[in-house]
Amino acid sequence: MQDLRIGLEVHVQILSLKTKLFCSCSSDYRGKPPNTNVCPICMGLPGTLPVLNKGAVKEAAKVALALHCKINRISRFYRKNYFYPDLAKNFQISQYDRAGGVPFAQDGYLEMSDGKRVRIRRIHLEEDPARIVYEGGITRSPHALVDYNRHGIALLEIVTEPDISDPAKAREFLEKLASILEYLGVYKPGVEGAIRCDANISLPGGARVEVKNISGFVDVEKALRFEATRQESRISRGINVERETRHWDEIRKITVSLRTKEEEEEYRYFPEPDLPPIVVTDDILEEAKVAIPELPEDKRSRYMKEYGISGTLAEALAYSPSLAGLFEEVVASGAPPKSVASIIAIDLVSYINERGIEVEDLRSNPRRIAGLAKLMEKGELSHKDVKRCLYHMLDHDVGTGEAMKALGLTGGFLLNEELERIVDQVMAENPKAVEDARRNPKALNYIVGLVLKRASGRVDARAAARLIAGKIRST
Numbered sequence: 385m386q387d388l389r390i391g392l393e394v395h396v397q398i399l400s401l402k403t404k405l406f407c408s409c410s411s412d413y414r415g416k417p418p419n420t421n422v423c424p425i426c427m428g429l430p431g432t433l434p435v436l437n438k439g440a441v442k443e444a445a446k447v448a449l450a451l452h453c454k455i456n457r458i459s460r461f462y463r464k465n466y467f468y469p470d471l472a473k474n475f476q477i478s479q480y481d482r483a484g485g486v487p488f489a490q491d492g493y494l495e496m497s498d499g500k501r502v503r504i505r506r507i508h509l510e511e512d513p514a515r516i517v518y519e520g521g522i523t524r525s526p527h528a529l530v531d532y533n534r535h536g537i538a539l540l541e542i543v544t545e546p547d548i549s550d551p552a553k554a555r556e557f558l559e560k561l562a563s564i565l566e567y568l569g570v571y572k573p574g575v576e577g578a579i580r581c582d583a584n585i586s587l588p589g590g591a592r593v594e595v596k597n598i599s600g601f602v603d604v605e606k607a608l609r610f611e612a613t614r615q616e617s618r619i620s621r622g623i624n625v626e627r628e629t630r631h632w633d634e635i636r637k638i639t640v641s642l643r644t645k646e647e648e649e650e651y652r653y654f655p656e657p658d659l660p661p662i663v664v665t666d667d668i669l670e671e672a673k674v675a676i677p678e679l680p681e682d683k684r685s686r687y688m689k690e691y692g693i694s695g696t697l698a699e700a701l702a703y704s705p706s707l708a709g710l711f712e713e714v715v716a717s718g719a720p721p722k723s724v725a726s727i728i729a730i731d732l733v734s735y736i737n738e739r740g741i742e743v744e745d746l747r748s749n750p751r752r753i754a755g756l757a758k759l760m761e762k763g764e765l766s767h768k769d770v771k772r773c774l775y776h777m778l779d780h781d782v783g784t785g786e787a788m789k790a791l792g793l794t795g796g797f798l799l800n801e802e803l804e805r806i807v808d809q810v811m812a813e814n815p816k817a818v819e820d821a822r823r824n825p826k827a828l829n830y831i832v833g834l835v836l837k838r839a840s841g842r843v844d845a846r847a848a849a850r851l852i853a854g855k856i857r858s859t
């Protein structure tokens with residue numbers, strides 16, 4: 385699709401905090417009976433005052449630095465006024481006002497796989513509204529239920545420029561952002577509703593349409609794809625694309641109109657009088673810097689440079705903190721990095737996907753993967769057999785030796801013996817080729833080819849070549 389412009393507004397709950405943004409209620413609200421994780425402050429009762437959670441400032445600074453943003457040393461809170469059951473106070477404390485306000489941080493970027501940057505316009509802190517439950521879906525439910533347990537949870541809003549030109553790239557952006565946030569300790573995968581996304585999307589000749597509250601990165605891609613096709617079809621038929629807010633119906637897989645876009649004025653923004661400005665001191669900045677670990681972009685380049693791993697494998701490892709952790713642990717035990725990378729990024733990932741589990745659930749240990757990688761490196765197991773072996777090891781919680789025995793794989797010494805037998809046969813049957821190879825090392829490949837053929841590809845070409853060359857030298 386040409387000239388598609390997509391911008392994202394991502395809401396991230398700061399999972400590393402123990403309490404809400406302005407009170408001491410627990411941030412761990414999930415699974416509690418409705419409306420039990422509340423207090424007079426987050427319910428906005430008269431006479432109460434909010435107090436800013438200092439930890440939230442440090443976490444926001446970490447995220448801002450990781451996304452290459454400029455942090456404003458002084459920023460303010462504003463009240464966004466609207467009357468809706470998800471706000472107990474009838475206003476939300478946010479850092480956004482009609483003119484944009486001074487955000488916590490601004491002008492950053494996130495680098496994509498193709499090297500292009502998606503610019504980050506702003507990052508700010510705000511409180512999470514309550515959860516409204518529409519039984520059977522927002523368009524069909526006869527009533528709405530409200531649960532204030534989530535109300536007041538610390539949120540970071542991360543707003544991009546409309547730099548994304550493809551729904552698949554929107555998904556990539558979110559996956560990369562989630563990975564960075566996971567490294568920072570701000571986010572954990574699998575925590576329901578911890579990252580929520582609004583997207584705006586437009587085509588030349590049409591107005592900007594906002595798609596609200598899409599949960600799940602796959603659904604973001606689907607919703608945007610649907611919306612792009614809908615807008616393109618209207619424009620091509622000469623029908624207006626109106627400025628409006630739409631909802632992604634994840635059951636019917638379509639977007640539906642919620643309301644035509646309200647003007648910003650209706651929110652009657654004004655500075656929050658109950659909270660002092662946020663001041664980011666040198667100390668906070670320094671603490672945030674120190675707390676940032678090696679981030680995936682840097683990890684990816686390091687894996688390529690230090691271990692000679694391909695860009696694709698390095699990226700697959702680097703953007704998954706759990707896979708990267710496992711990879712580094714296995715390599716640290718002395719296993720060959722390239723083989724370890726391909727076992728983890730290809731075979732282990734396909735195992736995880738097929739079994740529908742997480743890396744953390746694996747019954748495996750780095751020592752076993754290291755053992756497998758060494759066999760692969762020496763050419764004693766083909767890649768196909770490495771995969772079978774790995775699956776067996778993980779399914780039955782056994783080591784390499786036992787897995788190979790169970791699968792009837794001839795590995796280790798046995799295979800070497802077998803290889804030697806085949807090499808001897810082939811050399812005896814082709815004396816002329818052996819003579820050629822003695823004079824011209826390049827002719828060796830011909831014999832290697834014959835050996836591979838007879839062994840039905842079950843040997844490593846390099847191992848066979850070493851063995852043949854050795855035999856030619858010693859005869």
Ligand SMILES: [Zn+2]
Nearest residue numbers: 407409423426
């Ligand atoms: Zn509270």
